[in-house]
Amino acid sequence: MLLKFTKMHGAGNDFVVIDLISQHCKLRPRDIRKLADRRFGVGCDQVLVVEPPGSPDVDFRYRIYNADGGEVEQCGNGARCFARFVRDKKLTNKRVISVQTAAGVIELRVRDNHRVEVNMGAPTLDPQQIPFDAEQQAASYTLDVGDQTIELGAVSMGNPHAVTLVEDVAAVDMARLGPLLENHPRFPQRVNAGFMELVSDTEIRLRVFERGVGETLACGTGACAAVVYGLSRGWLRDTVTVNLPGGKLSISWAGPGQPVIMTGPTASVFEGTIRI
Numbered sequence: 001m002l003l004k005f006t007k008m009h010g011a012g013n014d015f016v017v018i019d020l021i022s023q024h025c026k027l028r029p030r031d032i033r034k035l036a037d038r039r040f041g042v043g044c045d046q047v048l049v050v051e052p053p054g055s056p057d058v059d060f061r062y063r064i065y066n067a068d069g070g071e072v073e074q075c076g077n078g079a080r081c082f083a084r085f086v087r088d089k090k091l092t093n094k095r096v097i098s099v100q101t102a103a104g105v106i107e108l109r110v111r112d113n114h115r116v117e118v119n120m121g122a123p124t125l126d127p128q129q130i131p132f133d134a135e136q137q138a139a140s141y142t143l144d145v146g147d148q149t150i151e152l153g154a155v156s157m158g159n160p161h162a163v164t165l166v167e168d169v170a171a172v173d174m175a176r177l178g179p180l181l182e183n184h185p186r187f188p189q190r191v192n193a194g195f196m197e198l199v200s201d202t203e204i205r206l207r208v209f210e211r212g213v214g215e216t217l218a219c220g221t222g223a224c225a226a227v228v229y230g231l232s233r234g235w236l237r238d239t240v241t242v243n244l245p246g247g248k249l250s251i252s253w254a255g256p257g258q259p260v261i262m263t264g265p266t267a268s269v270f271e272g273t274i275r276i
């Protein structure tokens with residue numbers, strides 16, 4: 001079957017976006033892996049699938065698949081690109097769009113110059129919800145990772161994140177530490193591994209080794225998790241600029257029980273069709 005797609009990115013975190021409202025096909029994990037393959041397919045970090053709403057009180061449902069073919073709960077950069085996609089494709093003309101994801105309903109607000117603000121919902125720090133194996137919830141945890149002991153924060157934005165404070169993100173041995181953390185046995189559903197460097201109490205640098213993908217140029221939920229951890233530790237204020245290798249995101253959080261608000265760019269790069 002020939003499948004139409006749109007190639008997009010949010011701060012360099014790239015996506016193949018597929019409208020399964022006007023097209024009808026069943027995407028198996030091997031189809032996702034082919035779409036995401038940078039040589040045998042289109043190439044992307046995640047595949048985003050647009051579906052009709054499952055209930056009358058949301059505008060759309062969107063499914064998120066990592067490059068390894070696994071479906072995941074949440075994708076911050078993807079949510080922004082989703083909002084741009086459904087408006088570019090005239091599937092809606094709303095500027096405030098509610099979307100059902102596997103982690104719950106999120107609200108997208110389209111701002112000027114293709115920027116989108118996303119209410120990502122409230123973070124979870126309860127280890128059982130993340131999930132993360134720990135006796136009890138704590139401000140940080142120490143983990144044996146390879147031949148190192150690493151202190152990190154554990155946060156869920158609907159998907160699991162481990163955040164480590166470092167002096168210099170450029171010096172992180174991502175190729176070695178990333179996979180060790182992603183597959184650490186104390187994260188039973190694996191984890192996205194973020195490395196955060198403090199620039200000031202309102203600015204950080206961040207690199208993320210994403211579950212199911214590897215290092216990406218940006219990770220929206222990772223940026224949210226890093227700010228939640230940094231603010232919880234008293235290192236950050238309530239609105240933070242997050243500098244990622246692919247671009248900048250603005251993250252705001254008013255504290256426990258409050259939603260995290262992420263604002264950032266979207267880009268639509270090309271359209272195509274692929275034989276699946």
Ligand SMILES: N[C@H](CCC[C@H](N)C(=O)O)C(=O)O
Nearest residue numbers: 075076077159210211220221
């Ligand atoms: N790799 C993530 C999903 C995509 C998250 C990221 N691309 C974002 O922008 O939030 C996971 O397995 O939970």
